[in-house]
Amino acid sequence: MAAELTKDTQRNSAGYWVGLLLLLLATAFLAGVLHHPGRHYSRVSSVIWQLPVDAAWSVMRMVSAYILSLAFALSVGIYAASRPKSARFIIPILDILQSVPIVTFFPAALAVAISLMGGGGFGLNVAAIILVFTSQAWNMAFSVYESLQAIPRDIHECAEALGIRGSQRLLTITIPSCIPGLLYNSIVSWTAGWFALTACEILTVGNKNVSLPGLGSFIANANNSQNPFVMGLIGVVALLLVVVGIEIFIWRPLGVWAQRFRYEMTVSTMSRDSALLRWYQQGRFPRFLSRVLVVSLNRMANAVFSRVRGSSLRAILPRRESPGRAAKIWFTAIRVAFWLSAAAVTAGGIYYGIHTIQGHYPPLARFIPLAIGESFVRIMLAYLLSLAWTVPLVLWAYRKPRLLRGLSSISQILASLPAISLTFLVINIFVIHLNLGHFWGVEIAGEILLMNGVQWYVLFNMLGGLSRVPGDLIEACDAMGMSRWKKFRYLLLPVIMPSLLTGTVTAFGGGWNTLIFSEAIQYAGHQYNVMGIGWLLNVASGSASPGRYSGPLTSQQQGALLLLGVGALMIFIVVVNRLVWRRLQSWASDRFRIDY
Amino acid sequence: MLLKLDHVSKIYQTDGPPATVLADISMDIKSNEFVCVVGPSGSGKSTTLRLINGLMPPSSGSVYFKDRPMTGINLQCAMVFQNFALLPWLTVRQNIMLGLEARNVLPVDAKKKADLYIDKVGLDGFENAYPRELSGGMKQRVGLARALAIEPELLLMDEPFSALDPLTSINLREELLDIWADPNLAVSTVVMVTHNIEEAVELADRVVLIAGRPGRIVADIDIAIPRPRNKNSDGFTRYVDSIFSLMAEC
Numbered sequence: 001m002a003a004e005l006t007k008d009t010q011r012n013s014a015g016y017w018v019g020l021l022l023l024l025l026a027t028a029f030l031a032g033v034l035h036h037p038g039r040h041y042s043r044v045s046s047v048i049w050q051l052p053v054d055a056a057w058s059v060m061r062m063v064s065a066y067i068l069s070l071a072f073a074l075s076v077g078i079y080a081a082s083r084p085k086s087a088r089f090i091i092p093i094l095d096i097l098q099s100v101p102i103v104t105f106f107p108a109a110l111a112v113a114i115s116l117m118g119g120g121g122f123g124l125n126v127a128a129i130i131l132v133f134t135s136q137a138w139n140m141a142f143s144v145y146e147s148l149q150a151i152p153r154d155i156h157e158c159a160e161a162l163g164i165r166g167s168q169r170l171l172t173i174t175i176p177s178c179i180p181g182l183l184y185n186s187i188v189s190w191t192a193g194w195f196a197l198t199a200c201e202i203l204t205v206g207n208k209n210v211s212l213p214g215l216g217s218f219i220a221n222a223n224n225s226q227n228p229f230v231m232g233l234i235g236v237v238a239l240l241l242v243v244v245g246i247e248i249f250i251w252r253p254l255g256v257w258a259q260r261f262r263y264e265m266t267v268s269t270m271s272r273d274s275a276l277l278r279w280y281q282q283g284r285f286p287r288f289l290s291r292v293l294v295v296s297l298n299r300m301a302n303a304v305f306s307r308v309r310g311s312s313l314r315a316i317l318p319r320r321e322s323p324g325r326a327a328k329i330w331f332t333a334i335r336v337a338f339w340l341s342a343a344a345v346t347a348g349g350i351y352y353g354i355h356t357i358q359g360h361y362p363p364l365a366r367f368i369p370l371a372i373g374e375s376f377v378r379i380m381l382a383y384l385l386s387l388a389w390t391v392p393l394v395l396w397a398y399r400k401p402r403l404l405r406g407l408s409s410i411s412q413i414l415a416s417l418p419a420i421s422l423t424f425l426v427i428n429i430f431v432i433h434l435n436l437g438h439f440w441g442v443e444i445a446g447e448i449l450l451m452n453g454v455q456w457y458v459l460f461n462m463l464g465g466l467s468r469v470p471g472d473l474i475e476a477c478d479a480m481g482m483s484r485w486k487k488f489r490y491l492l493l494p495v496i497m498p499s500l501l502t503g504t505v506t507a508f509g510g511g512w513n514t515l516i517f518s519e520a521i522q523y524a525g526h527q528y529n530v531m532g533i534g535w536l537l538n539v540a541s542g543s544a545s546p547g548r549y550s551g552p553l554t555s556q557q558q559g560a561l562l563l564l565g566v567g568a569l570m571i572f573i574v575v576v577n578r579l580v581w582r583r584l585q586s587w588a589s590d591r592f593r594i595d596y
Numbered sequence: 597m598l599l600k601l602d603h604v605s606k607i608y609q610t611d612g613p614p615a616t617v618l619a620d621i622s623m624d625i626k627s628n629e630f631v632c633v634v635g636p637s638g639s640g641k642s643t644t645l646r647l648i649n650g651l652m653p654p655s656s657g658s659v660y661f662k663d664r665p666m667t668g669i670n671l672q673c674a675m676v677f678q679n680f681a682l683l684p685w686l687t688v689r690q691n692i693m694l695g696l697e698a699r700n701v702l703p704v705d706a707k708k709k710a711d712l713y714i715d716k717v718g719l720d721g722f723e724n725a726y727p728r729e730l731s732g733g734m735k736q737r738v739g740l741a742r743a744l745a746i747e748p749e750l751l752l753m754d755e756p757f758s759a760l761d762p763l764t765s766i767n768l769r770e771e772l773l774d775i776w777a778d779p780n781l782a783v784s785t786v787v788m789v790t791h792n793i794e795e796a797v798e799l800a801d802r803v804v805l806i807a808g809r810p811g812r813i814v815a816d817i818d819i820a821i822p823r824p825r826n827k828n829s830d831g832f833t834r835y836v837d838s839i840f841s842l843m844a845e846c
Contacts (some may be wrong), residue, residue, distance in 0.1 A: 158681035161649050162695035162746070163671045172694060176685045260685045260726070 019093035020574050022342060023100065025349025027566045051218065051238050058201070058214040059242065061125065062193050065132035069189060072137045073182065077144025078174060079334055086335075091145065098138035099505060099577050101512035103199050104537055104566050106131055124212050128200045135196035136189035143181035151177050152263055166327070179261040184464075187251055188506075191415045194243065195453075195513060198418040215239050219421045228524045232424030236417065243416045247409060253277035356563050360556035364539065364549060365564045367531070372572055375519070375532040378450055379511035386455035386507070394462050394496075395488050398469070408463045415456035415510075419449040419517040427523045442528040446518040453514030454507045461503025465496030494592040501585045505577065512573065520544040537565050597663065598750060598785055599625040599648060604657035605810075606643050617643050619810040620657070625750075628784045630776060632796035633804045636843060640811030641789040645752050648787060649673045661750075670750075671699070674743035674783075678755040680735045682727040688714065688738050689723040695746040713741040716775065733764035740768075744775065747782035754789050769799060773823070793843070797835045798825055805839060807846035815842050 076094070080087040109131060151173070159173055198216030211217040215238060222231035253276045397403045426445035430436055436444060469492060477487045515534030520527065520543070529535050529544055538544035539553070540562035546553060553561065606618040618640040625631055635641045646652050647659055650669040659666045674695070682691050689710050696706035714723055717737040727735055736756060743751055757765035775781055790796055796803045797819055805815040817839065821831050 152679075152681070154677045154679055154681040155683070157646070157651050158675065158677060160651055160669055161673065161675040161752075162742075163669065163698040164694060165698065168694075168698055172683060172686065176683070263684060 019089075019096045020570065022093070022345055023096060023570055024567050025353065026345045027105070027349070027563055027570070050213070051215075051234070054214050054218045055238055055242055057212070058197055058216060061129050061132060061197060061201075061214065062190065064129045065136060065193060066186070066190065068129065068133045069137040069140055070182075070186075072133070073140035073144050074175070074178070075330070075334060076141045077148065077178070078170075079331055080141075080145050081148035083331075087145070091142075094138045094141050094145075096574055097134075098142065099509050100570050100573055101509060101516070102131075102135045103196060103513040103516050104569065105134070106196075106200055109134075128197070128212055131200040132193050132196045135192045140182060140185045140189055143185040144178045147178040147181040148174065150263075155263075176261050177263075180258045183251075183254055183258045187412055188460075190246070191412060191456075192510075194239070194416040195418045195510075198420050199516070215242070216418070216420075219418075223420070223423055223523050224525060228424050229428055232421070236421045239417065239421055240413065243413050247413060249276065251412075253280055353563065356556070357560045360554065360560045362550070362553055362557040362561040362564075364536065364546060364553070364561055367536065367549060368533070368565055368568050371531060371533040371536045371565075372569060374530075375512075375515050375534060376572075378447060378518075378532065379454065379508060379515070382447060382450040382454045382511060383458070383504070383507055385451055386458045390455060390459045390462060394459070394466060395484065395492070398466055398492060399474070404463055404466065408460060411456040411459045411463070414452070415460065417452065419453055419514045422449060422452060423517070423521055423523055427521060427528065431528065438528075442521070442530055445528070446521065446530060449518035449521075450511060450514050453510040453518075457507040457510050458500070458503045461499045461506065462496050465499025466492070468499075469495045497588045497592045498585065501581065501588055505581045505585075508573075508581075512569070533565060533569055537562065537569075540565055597624055598627045598629075598661070599623075599787075600660040600663075601644075601647070602658050602660065604647060604654045604659060606640065606647060606652070607655040616810040618647075618806075619812055621806070621811070621813055622657075623804060623813065623816075625785065625787060627749075630786045630799060630801045631788070631804060632800035632802070633787065633789045633806060634791065634793055634796045634839065634843070635806040635811065636846075637791065639806045639808065641791075641806055642754055643811075644806065645675070645754050645787065645789050648750075649675055649752055672749045673752055674746050674748035674750075676736070676739050676743050676751070676753040676756045678759055680727070680739045680759075682735060682738055682742075684727050687724045687726055688719060688730070691727070691738055692742045692745050695742060699746065709745055710741075713745045716744065716781070717741045717771070731764075732760050733768060736760060736768060740772070740775075744781065744783055749782075749785065751783045751786045752788075753786065755791065756788065757795065758790070758792070765795075769795065773799065777823075793836050793839050794827065797821075797832060797839070798827065803835075803839060805842055807843055814846055815839070 076090060080090040109127070155173065159169055164172065197214070198219060200212075201214040201216035202211040202220040211221070215235065219232065219235035219239065222228060222235045225231045256277050393407075397407065426448045430445040430448075431438075431441035434441065473491055474487075477491055482490070512533075515532060516537060517534070519532040519534030520529050520538035522528075522543075527545060529538075529547060531549075535544055539546050540558050542553075542555075542558055601621050601623040604618060604621045605616065608615045608617055621644065633641050633644060643652075647654050648670075650659070650666050650673075661670055661672070683694075686694070689707065692710040692713060693703075693706045696709060697703070701709070711723065714720060717740055719734060719737050719741065722730065722734065727738065730738070736759070739756070757768060760768065772786075776783065776786060788796075788799065793803075800819055803815075803817045803819060804813060805817070806812065807814045817835070819835055821829070821835070825832060
């Protein structure tokens with residue numbers, strides 16, 4: 001009897017406030033360590049023939065971070081789903097983590113990583129991988145949890161009655177059930193991952209530049225190279241090639257394959273086909289490759305299991321009601337790890353938090369409320385502008401499935417383009433060519449970058465919602481002769497409303513992340529700054545100048561500013577989420593549910 | 597006595613006040629018996645079946661299997677579900693092998709046994725098909741084969757024919773009786789839940805009527821008609837009518 005809880009986990013507020021507190025303490029901890037940066041490793045390239053190598057480095061970091069995220073998502077998701085009591089804490093914490101702009105933590109987190117592992121190439125790579133992980137893992141863990149909650153009751157009972165337990169249950173029921181949701185969220189996570197990757201391949205820590213060879217650092221360096229426009233263009237094209245390649249060769253075929261793992265038994269959901277998938281499954285080379293892999297894995301497994309005697313093997317595959325010994329050990333390990341890190345973060349957070357702010361209160365901190373306000377207005381504007389073009393588009397395209405799929409791919413790909421990779425374009429157009437002046441030019445350029453971080457999430461989620469509009473309801477509306485607008489008003493809008501709100505939360509998250517780049521643009525040796533929390537955090541990490549607002553900051557003041565800025569931003573975001581978006585979401589999912 | 601329910605009650609703890617679903621049920625099931633449990637919706641028929649399988653513990657009273665009190669799931673039972681409960685990503689054969697693999701049967705033997713029961717339920721040629729590609733009747737054949745393959749001492753069926761069209765369910769009922777009567781097959785005792793009184797009278801040695809809220813045993817009727825049974829005979833309609841009027845009284 002595992003799937004009895006569904007509704008009240010979302011409304012549990014204690015978990016939220018504990019989660020928020022832990023995060024604030026973590027911030028304090030990170031900010032405190034900021035003024036102990038270690039040595040720095042740096043290898044910068046803006047040379048075109050280095051590009052394939054750079055791309056390979058970036059992909060390596062992405063793949064490593066993704067594997068980590070997958071392991072985390074499955075462990076934590078399965079843990080939460082099998083322990084309703086723990087879920088009441090884990091789920092709100094995951095929810096906060098997926099809605100705060102993780103990128104704002106990066107300067108501090110990188111500094112910690114460097115001071116722990118040294119500033120060598122290895123340490124920096126590990127740090128970058130962990131940072132990308134932090135931008136990928138949470139929504140995936142969420143989706144595992146939700147997929148497991150959605151397993152039909154009779155499947156659970158059938159598994160119990162047949163005595164399917166332990167690893168057999170994991171492999172035949174638990175993991176397959178997660179696949180469709182996990183795949184969708186993996187695509188979203190890769191999008192966020194590219195964004196984060198460019199942010200952690202080049203960072204200013206303290207007053208020094210740290211950079212790793214990769215596509216992100218190539219693009220960032222291109223902005224300050226001899227020929228920023230050409231180099232920037234080359235960098236974007238290279239990134240696009242990689243992203244499109246992954247979309248075509250991995251996500252598309254996987255998407256078709258994953259349809260097998262849906263519980264709805266209708267044939268129509270199986271209609272999509274992929275020639276590439278067929279080749280992967282039947283082609284000579286892929287089969288050769290998989291045979292080699294399977295045979296060698298089998299040999300390895302046999303070598304291990306032949307040493308384990310039958311009785312102990314049975315202990316791993318238990319039959320009793322309670323989870324098996326392996327699962328128990330694993331769960332205990334997770335619990336211990338969680339409480340240990342919570343304790344460490346609490347202690348460190350309190351100590352460093354007091355230590356950081358005491359005596360180093362930065363005068364710039366009084367601008368924090370104004371900065372958050374201005375930034376919020378910018379994001380809101382970008383969001384409204386996004387709605388203004390995506391809603392009519394969707395309204396026009398909703399009955400053209402191929403077009404919708406195309407749009408969905410395009411929005412995924414373009415969402416992967418981090419703001420920094422488009423800098424060369426917007427600065428050239430609005431500041432250099434149109435010469436709109438410092439204020440309007442930079443504001444408009446920044447707003448365009450911001451829109452790129454917002455609009456694709458809106459579109460992507462709306463398209464997802466649109467695919468769930470029941471065909472018979474469309475037919476019924478057509479049969480009644482409803483106009484396009486009426487159909488939108490009474491059918492499409494209500495059906496996509498829950499997805500649209502999810503998209504809104506994600507889009508705002510994307511917006512806060514983008515601000516770090518769009519409010520403090522560096523291009524061809526110039527800084528284009530506007531007042532906002534993104535700029536303020538750049539000042540705090542030493543990568544933007546405080547301009548006319550303040551004199552130069554000491555490194556202690558930077559740490560204190562970072563702590564105060566990130567802390568205020570997190571509180572703001574969590575409060576807005578709890579008071580506005582979550583309420584709207586639960587209202588919409590109640591009101592516009594399609595079941596009758 | 598294969599199975600004994602001794603003063604069993606079931607109370608569900610929900611958000612509101614606790615809901616009593618079954619009150620003081622006592623029932624004996626002998627080996628080789630075919631028992632149908634009938635009753636209106638919400639009377640606790642399915643709950644009874646889940647208590648027998650050990651999927652949920654009784655709130656009071658006890659369940660004895662072969663005179664031993666049951667704790668936890670009874671792996672000598674197998675269950676057939678109303679909506680089939682097949683895993684969509686496994687083929688017909690893989691679905692049937694699930695229960696065997698859970699019992700540590702070697703893959704080679706599990707495959708042999710699966711193919712034997714695929715043959716028994718008439719699914720030859722569909723071993724490698726996915727559930728999605730099958731009709732409702734064929735899906736339920738897979739569900740039946742999966743239950744039979746573990747060669748249970750007690751076969752439990754939860755409204756197995758109610759999601760099928762009438763013609764398919766007539767055929768499948770006949771095949772079920774053949775399988776039950778086949779001396780070469782291990783399964784000999786069946787407890788089936790249904791809301792279809794005719795179906796119960798057609799199949800069962802005994803019909804147990806559960807009705808009321810909370811559900812109680814209202815009647816326990818031996819069906820003394822030799823097989824094969826003619827639905828149009830006087831005896832048949834008399835049984836159906838009397839059970840129907842008993843149910844209507846509650």
